[in-house]
Amino acid sequence: MRTIRDVARLAGVSTATVSFVINEKAHVSDELKRRVLDAIDALNYRPNNVARSLKVRRTQTIGMVVPQITNPFFGEIMTGVEFEAHKSGYSVIFCNSNEDPALETLHLNILFERRVDGILLSSSNPLHMGDRRSTRRSPVVFVDRTPPGYLGAAVVGDNLGASREAARHLIGLGHSRIAIITGPLNLPICVERLEGFRQALQEAVLPLADDFVKCGDFRSESGYLTGLELMRLPDPPTAIFCSNNTMTLGLMRALGQLGISCPEQVSVLAFDDFEWAASFRPQITAVAQPTREMGRLATEILIKEIEADKAEAGSEKKQTVVLANELRVRDSTAPPNRSLLMLSST
Amino acid sequence: MRTIRDVARLAGVSTATVSFVINEKAHVSDELKRRVLDAIDALNYRPNNVARSLKVRRTQTIGMVVPQITNPFFGEIMTGVEFEAHKSGYSVIFCNSNEDPALETLHLNILFERRVDGILLSSSNPLHMGDRRSTRRSPVVFVDRTPPGYLGAAVVGDNLGASREAARHLIGLGHSRIAIITGPLNLPICVERLEGFRQALQEAVLPLADDFVKCGDFRSESGYLTGLELMRLPDPPTAIFCSNNTMTLGLMRALGQLGISCPEQVSVLAFDDFEWAASFRPQITAVAQPTREMGRLATEILIKEIEADKAEAGSEKKQTVVLANELRVRDSTAPPNRSLLMLSST
DNA sequence: TACATTAATCTAATCGTATAGATACACGAC
DNA sequence: GTCGTGTATCTATACGATTAGATTAATGTA
Secondary structure: OOOHHHHHHHHOOOHHHHHHHHHOOOOOOHHHHHHHHHHHHHHOOOOOHHHHHHHHOOOOEEEEEEOOOOOHHHHHHHHHHHHHHHHOOOEEEEEEOOOOHHHHHHHHHHHHHOOOOEEEEOOOOOOHHHHHHHHHOOOEEEEOOOOOOOOOOEEEEOHHHHHHHHHHHHHHOOOOOEEEEEOOOOOHHHHHHHHHHHHHHHHOOOOOOHHHEEEOOOOHHHHHHHHHHHHOOOOOOOEEEEOOHHHHHHHHHHHHHHOOOOOOOOEEEEEOOOHHHHHOEOOOEEEEOOHHHHHHHHHHHHHHHHHHHHHOOOOOOOOEEEEOOEEEOOOOOOOOOHHHHHHHHO | OOOHHHHHHHHOOOHHHHHHHHHOOOOOOHHHHHHHHHHHHHHOOOOOHHHHHHHHOOOOEEEEEEOOOOOHHHHHHHHHHHHHHHHOOOEEEEEEOOOOHHHHHHHHHHHHHOOOOEEEEOOOOOOHHHHHHHHHOOOEEEEOOOOOOOOOOEEEEOHHHHHHHHHHHHHHOOOOOEEEEEOOOOOHHHHHHHHHHHHHHHHOOOOOOHHHEEEOOOOHHHHHHHHHHHHOOOOOOOEEEEOOHHHHHHHHHHHHHHOOOOOOOOEEEEEOOOHHHHHOEOOOEEEEOOHHHHHHHHHHHHHHHHHHHHHOOOOOOOOEEEEOOEEEOOOOOOOOOHHHHHHHHO
16 A cells, blocks of 8 residues: 555655645645655555544544434435535534434444534433533534433424424314324334424314324334224224324224224324325325434534534534424325214224 | 543552453453552553554454435344344444445445444445555455446355246246246346346246336335336236335335235235235235345454454355345235236226 | 746645554473 | 573663654745
């Protein structure tokens, strides 16, 4: 492997000069510049960024930890992250915490030891206090999921507002027996989604039976199981609000298995849209979050913070940015069908 | 930021001793070990992996370049990669080439300058010869897509065999007017998929009209457009074989828009399965590739090669591993319906 | 001509770690 | 008591780049 010294020797200059032409940091005469470039070419030299990082104390790398690398929701976020990072000359290391707080902490430590310049975190750790030490070391921007009570830099969706709007939509269609499948309630986003749902029901003076609040774990299987439970109740709901995309997949599978048609017998409204939702039946009415933009914006903010760190240590106004979500009404929600309802409950 | 020297000073030992206890490379007395660990704890010291990498000339990092980070197909592969890499103590930098050969080359160069220990590549560059120089520098394992005529390390699916089997399935149902939507034909995998399809038709002595071979670009939109073209032919096909998942989404959208029902009026068979295929109507009959396993296995092979490089320069038997694909028959394929056919062609 | 100023280039230290080789010490065997 | 052997620890250099500060050359000015 060639080094900057090899290039310097072949070009008959000092290593400093080679460094200057590579990084365009100082003016170098045309003559020397040519010789250096020729030497680089002849030796097929590529700078070693590890050495560079050690010296300049920046790696041009950001780390991102997500709870489910498989979930297209995070896939879209990652796409936005990769795009924005690459645009600004950063590479990104993606890590999968698999919804496991311990694994998340492990990943954060690994990333720190690699001296990433900053971290994007979609946390699955509700007790994030213990990690303050490790996250405080380098700038962190939270994406989608923040720790409870967190007030620093973050980019999130309007979970409460969107859920309230979603529930209103169902109520507006005439539903009064509405159930919700929540995610793990130690995550703030899940509490917010439940809270928005509750508010809408309260506005409309509708009851919310305990039976109608099912707590899942964001995995497909839990959507399937809680879906079965709900629809096997003596008086099943006429509409279900499901708190994320993977659980919705499970829910739809449960309906299919029970032979319950949607939206004729039960309406389904999902949090999180999927790209392919428009290609199949029923087309799901969903709350769409601007995922790619979330990733892009979080990265932009993080990089701004990283580069500000250099200039001034004074911590800027770190703010949580809340992006608006959009309710996309499609075919899976419709007015309750009383005749069918009677049929199914006999 | 604390360094190993700070730890050594506080513990009253040399940096070598600290290094030994951290890496467990040599025996250190219990007494000193305790003092070192206490000092590490007191200073909240974290080793700097950048410096370590420079010294030992390994970064414990692998780079992966994929054509579409958004596509769940690659998402699954990445999941397998991340899992296996983390298991072996490697981090992974994911890059998105966005099906752009120039961007792919740029990413490969960036990864090389970062001195990744190895590279996983799902190439969108059909003329990959020019890159030999850059890819030869560190071990490379191709995943899913290989360059034409490539014979080195790779993990791929059995495209030809699976396509042949898929076409046989359609033929077995009684179809004789079968169309195909291919991907870009400069990619070997696309040629293979077309070839397998052709072989099955030849076996059955069925004709393949030029009209029935549409070339897409692996994006949803091209599936939509070619789908429209196919179904607007004077004599449209009774079955369509679609070469990847995103184009299938477009195709289904086209059918929906034209009011053509599947499988009653046309059967659809897709290459690439989706996790959610079982949750919606119609449930798509698909060729499922073992994506996660592809990623996992490719990573395992790559890491084995990396760690062998250390020991012996002798290039092992680098082989292309072909994983079997599975045809999952669901609802989107059925025998052609003659009465409906008559109806639609008048 | 002598001197100040500026620009181009070089010298040498540094980033934080790993590790080869040197050193010191303890323990038996003779 | 001497010598060899093995173990524990330390000293000092190297990894490959950047960059402050020194040096040299070129130019302008009085």
